[in-house]
Amino acid sequence: SYELTQPPSVSVSPGQTASLTCSGDKLGGKYACWYQQKPGQSPVLLIYQDRKRPSGIPERFSGSNSGNTATLTISGTQAMDEADYYCQTWDSSTVVFGAGTKLTVL
């Protein structure tokens, strides 16, 4: 079965750029999407089809996907961005989630 790998944790200083990665075999040949989940809340879609943002998602969130790695970039990271981030793709008619990355803003 297809697997997505995310680093368990990433730290970033306020105002800096955070890059969260998601790796999978030839992931660049598929599409990736990203969700943000804050404690006690439901996941929220941040990015779909590699780089598209749903309405209401701030422009500081952007996505890319190439080779074996999809990347979620958060520019000008704010304290409110501290959360868990999950990548997800579609493979062989199944939904696959990564294990998630906890982003700490300090």
Place this chain on the structure above:
Amino acid sequence: QVQLQESGPGLVKPSETLSLICTVSGYSISSGYHWGWIRQPPGKGLQWIGSIYNTGSTYYNPSLKSRVTISVDTSKNQFSLKLTSVTAADTAVYYCARQDDYVGSVHWFDPWGQGTLVTVSS
């Protein structure tokens, strides 16, 4: 705007069947989209359970397929989840979500319901 709400028992005994309903408002299920169930064990990540198209066609996570049934009731604008022979490992927050796709090559979930905690315990 579309809203989803999960409902069902918060406590299920081991070996019994977990049953949940997702009620959709602000959009008619019969109009399209796929509709999915995702769960999250306490302190852990997201696991896709399965999905259903508005026509009733289903597809499931291979690791759960033998125990899962998802169905849709367009007259009530609801879709449901049944998971049989549950164990403590099935304890999780269960989410329902609308599932969109792009020419069938990619699927994503938006929006999500608020989630409901189901505990498996005697």
